[in-house]
Amino acid sequence: MSDRLTQTDVILIGAGIMSATLGSLLKELVPEWTITVYERRGGAGEESSNEWNNAGTGHSSLCELNYTTERPDGTMDISKAVKVNEEFQYSRQYWSYLVNRKRIQNPRDFIAPVPHMSFVQGAEDVAFLKKRYEALSRNPLFQGMEYSDDPSRLAEWMPLMMKDRTADQPIAATRIDAGTDVNFGALTRMLFDDLQSQGVDIRYYRHVEDVKRTPDGSWELKIRDTGSGAVERHRAKFVFIGGGGGSLHLLQKSGIPEGKGIGGFPVSGLFMVCERPEVVAQHRAKVYGKAALGAPPMSVPHLDTRVIAGKESLFFGPFAGFTPKFLKFGSMLDLITSVKPGNLTTMLAAGAKNMGLTKYLIGQVLLSKEQRMEALREFVPNAKSDDWRLVVAGQRVQIIKDTAQGKGTLQFGTEVISAADGSIAALLGASPGASTAVYVMLEVLRRCFPERMEVWEPKLREMIPAYGISLLEHPELLREMQAATAHSLGLAGEASEAADPAREAVPLGKKAATL
Structure with missing residues (x-):
């Protein structure tokens, strides 16, 4: 059994969509940093990010009824729906940036236009859905949403669901064509292929058994090769624990106070x-x-x-x-x-x-x-x-x-847990997870590298034009961004105008920078 020690700037634990996104962002912001990835499985995106292990919904609150709640006074609270939608816009913009710069190829291999609908049965739920529609449809983020309780119209929208249906109670649905299906497994693999081409060291069949603080403030990991059983020890200045369900155990082993009292x-x-x-x-x-x-x-x-x-x-x-x-x-x-x-x-x-x-x-x-x-x-x-x-x-x-x-x-949701000095962070939780990976990883950067954010801001605005901007306050910019990302990601039908993505990304970034 070998026991060797190596060192790098950043260690990412887990080869899922979160580590892939954080690694990609860091390589754009500080390409000179060395990054090593450890994954216990034999490839990228084999756990929660895998396309057969999740619903592939580009979660943007277009159809998820649990993101809106009715207040005691009967009004509709859409704040969570708006928040999730804005976070998904970050993902779309960053993916668009990567496509425009040929960092990832063939976007239709990971994202496809698929309408998003909500469907309810019974008078009480129909009333809820109509209130939800009225509240959301006035919001620029949900433009294009339609509502119907007409069975003939619903039969056009969802023929399989309406065929042989007995109309023994009221039914209704909302529809918005701007929805997507996202193959997060394919996207994860694309991102890691790009990272590997940039010199990121990705080591599969490696199980991280322990995480300990060293006297100089860095972190030392004990890693076992699941094939040979050999032990490796690896140090880094910054560690991200993005191992899905496996993150909690490693967070506990780190011993940071912020991880105390949390269960799963x-x-x-x-x-x-x-x-x-x-x-x-x-x-x-x-x-x-x-x-x-x-x-x-x-x-x-x-x-x-x-x-x-x-x-x-x-x-x-x-x-x-x-x-x-x-x-x-x-x-x-x-x-x-x-x-x-x-x-x-x-x-x-x-x-x-x-x-x-x-x-x-x-x-x-x-x-x-x-x-x-x-x-x-x-x-x-x-x-x-x-x-x-x-x-x-x-x-x-x-x-x-x-x-x-x-x-x-x-x-219910995702949460970033980080040490006070920003030297280690972990992601816990679930949905909307992958859909908001870019926004969540930006939160990791804000917590762990606060002193660098001002320097990084121009590059972040270039990659994600909406960074630091309320799109609700700038609906014209929102429409332009949606059109540009739809075109570059190959989502035909979403954008009212087609534009050359290679030329569109820079003007949008410049326009956003003036706001």
């Missing part, structure tokens, strides 16, 4: 998948419904068109499941070993507060295929069991922490 609760997902061409051809949209009572927000049912390797298929789900693993390829001991003296009371409080969720998950695990088909028939009345197969998706680890809402509160 794993939720697995399953999708019903249809690849039969005659069925797939009848539906081209991502259609989100409302979550069942007691279901976690990540279990909102949806029927999605997916485009993977140029082939369209339909995903329905997700059906929640439970396993103590924190990663799809993790250990059955992940949950129990994550319980430490510092988070024990938090975890116990969460268990007591979430008995309803526990019962829901048990019920989901026990569902038969035919019971899952019955849930699917709420969306596709004439769905045939032989046309659909079950696919196990990725693991999601929801954050548990003490908040103003009480001890042991289950959090």
